[in-house]
Amino acid sequence: MRYCSLGSGSRGNATVVQQGRMSLLVDCGFSRKNLVARLEQAQVDIQGLQGVLVTHEHGDHAKGVLTVCESFDVPFYTSFGTARKMGWLSHPLWHCIRGDEPLRIAGWDVMPVVVPHDAQEPLQFVIRNERGLVLGLLSDLGSLTAHLLHHYRACHxxxxxxxxxxxxxRAGPYPPSLQARVAGQFGHLSNEQCADFLLRVRWSGLQHVSAGHIxxxxNDxxxxxxxxxPVLDCRPDDVNLLEQDTVSDWYCLA
Ligand SMILES: [Zn+2]
Ligand SMILES: [Zn+2]
Structure with missing residues (x-):
């Protein structure tokens, strides 16, 4: 199993997970044209796309979902709250998923995990392949809960x-109300919270870590x-950071 970020940040997010010719997309916060260009850069054949998992309704995660799924006849998976907010409840390609209820897509077991974020019913995903290799994707949450720490233990x-x-x-351009939202329990993880998360879930089987939505x-x-x-026990230059406008390297789990 391998994965790469097609772009990460407040202007659009998408991550592709691949096993053989089959692929799974997590979020699609890019236009169809932009997504197709990024998939081509990553050399992913869109014909192998088995589904799109959507974390929540914010535009940087969901704005391209419908056009991409309709164009390529691909099913998409969201919580009820996300679908209701987006007006997708009666869409023929929509599949309803719930936190803590695992689902199977192609060869993957996917665990949707409830996270605290200012959206209707946001989920993040832990994805396991048939050989037991586990990828944890986690963004758009304001705080760490015992529940999510439990699910993200033992990711490779x-x-x-x-x-x-x-x-x-605090010193930046956002008005106080937006600053409070970003820093709040239902906002986004700070660098320190990210480090705290990694400190709590790291283990000897962890092969790759990348940080995104920067x-x-x-931030800097x-x-x-x-x-x-320090938490990853590596040099600062060796920390993998994702970018908004660039497709990342592939990370292979073996
Ligand atoms: Zn976001
Ligand atoms: Zn969000």
Whole structure:
């Protein structure tokens, strides 16, 4: 199993997970044209796309879902709350999923995990292949809960949010109400919260960690690196950071 980020940040998110010729998309916050270009860059054949998992209704995760799924006749999976908010409840390609109720798509076992975020019924995903290799994708959450820490233990690959640096957010351009939302229990993870998450879930089987959804206004990539390096026991330059406009490397789990 391998995975790569097609882009990560407040202007659009999508991650592709691949096993053989089959692939799964998590979120589609890009237009159809933009997504297709990014899939081509990553050399993913869209004909192998088995489904799109959608974390929540915010535009940076959901805005391209319908056009992409309708164009390529691909099913999409969201919570009831996300579908209701998006007006998808009667769409023929929609499948309803719930937190803590595992589902199977192609060869993958997917566990939807409820997270605290200011959306209708947001979910994040832990994806296991038939050989027991586990990828945890986690973004758009304001705080860590015992429930989610339980689900993200023992992942072989992790892609996690490091959204903001608290002092930069405080000094940044956002109005106080938006600052409070981002930093709140239902907002986004700070660099420190990301480090705390990794400290709690890291284990000897962890092969790859990448940090994403990095704010362009309220964070600094050097700060992310220096915050995460001690927890990952690596040099700051070796911390993998995802980018908004660039397709990442492939990370292979073996
Ligand atoms: Zn987001
Ligand atoms: Zn969001």
């Amino acid at each position: 690959g992790l892609q996690v949010e490091a959204n903001h640096d608290v002092p930069l957010l 704010s362009e206004k309220n 990539r050097h700060l992310v690196r220096s915050c995460l390096a």
